[in-house]
Amino acid sequence: MIALTYNKAGENKMKFTYFATILLLSSITNISFAQDCSQVIESNDAMQFNMKEMRVSASCKSLTVTLKHVGNLPQQFMGHNWVLSTTENMMPLTGVSMQAGAPGYLPESDERIIAATDMIGGGQESSITFDLSSLDSSIDYTYFCTFPGHYAIMKGSFIIE
Ligand code: ZN
Numbered sequence: 001m002i003a004l005t006y007n008k009a010g011e012n013k014m015k016f017t018y019f020a021t022i023l024l025l026s027s028i029t030n031i032s033f034a035q036d037c038s039q040v041i042e043s044n045d046a047m048q049f050n051m052k053e054m055r056v057s058a059s060c061k062s063l064t065v066t067l068k069h070v071g072n073l074p075q076q077f078m079g080h081n082w083v084l085s086t087t088e089n090m091m092p093l094t095g096v097s098m099q100a101g102a103p104g105y106l107p108e109s110d111e112r113i114i115a116a117t118d119m120i121g122g123g124q125e126s127s128i129t130f131d132l133s134s135l136d137s138s139i140d141y142t143y144f145c146t147f148p149g150h151y152a153i154m155k156g157s158f159i160i161e
Contacts, residue, residue, distance in 0.1 A: 036056070037060035037061075037064065037132075039063065039064070039065045041082060042068045042069075043068070043069050044069070044071045045073045045122065049082075049143075049154050049155075052157070056132065057161065060132045060133075061131070062129055062132055063129070063130060063132045064128070064129040065127065065128055065129075065130075065143075066117075066126070067125060067127070068125040069120045069121060069124050071123075072123065073121065074121040075103060075119060075120060075124075078122065078147075079103070079105070079120065079121055079147045080119070080145045080154065081117050081118060081119045081120065081126070082117045083097075083115070083144055083145070083146050084114040084115040084116070084130075084141060084142075084158055085142065086112070086141055086142070087140040088140070090142045093110065094144070096110060103119060104118075105147050106146050114130065115130035116146075119146075119147065135160060140157070141158035141159075141160075142155055142158060
């Protein structure tokens with residue numbers, strides 16, 4: 001009788017461990033489903049991004065953004081990049097980017113630039129991975145292209161949620 005009770009307790013303990021493991025595994029799986037820490041955005045020969053806004057999860061420590069140029073025009077005529085800054089800093093950055101000139105149209109270092117891909121032409125793509133955890137979801141961020149004149153159309157809201 002004593003031995004039976006002991007065995008039953010041991011069995012229950014094993015069951016508990018089993019269920020705890022299942023719970024742990026399912027919560028890890030849920031987290032990985034909830035996080036989409038990479039984004040792909042397309043640009044084209046009509047001076048457009050294919051997204052008006054980009055929503056990313058605040059649970060992502062870092063984010064990888066891949067910019068694709070799905071057009072055919074070369075970089076010197078229809079170059080695109082994906083640059084992220086606070087919405088407040090976008091206009092001043094378009095100014096210094098124009099001054100920086102071809103081919104990159106971006107200053108080498110400017111602390112207002114949070115992230116930037118390379119300037120690319122038709123058929124090319126460029127990726128950038130940056131720290132998301134240091135950004136503040138209560139601040140307005142905007143992504144845009146710094147090729148001269150493009151920011152008027154090529155911009156979107158960057159939303160951390
Ligand atoms: Zn552009």
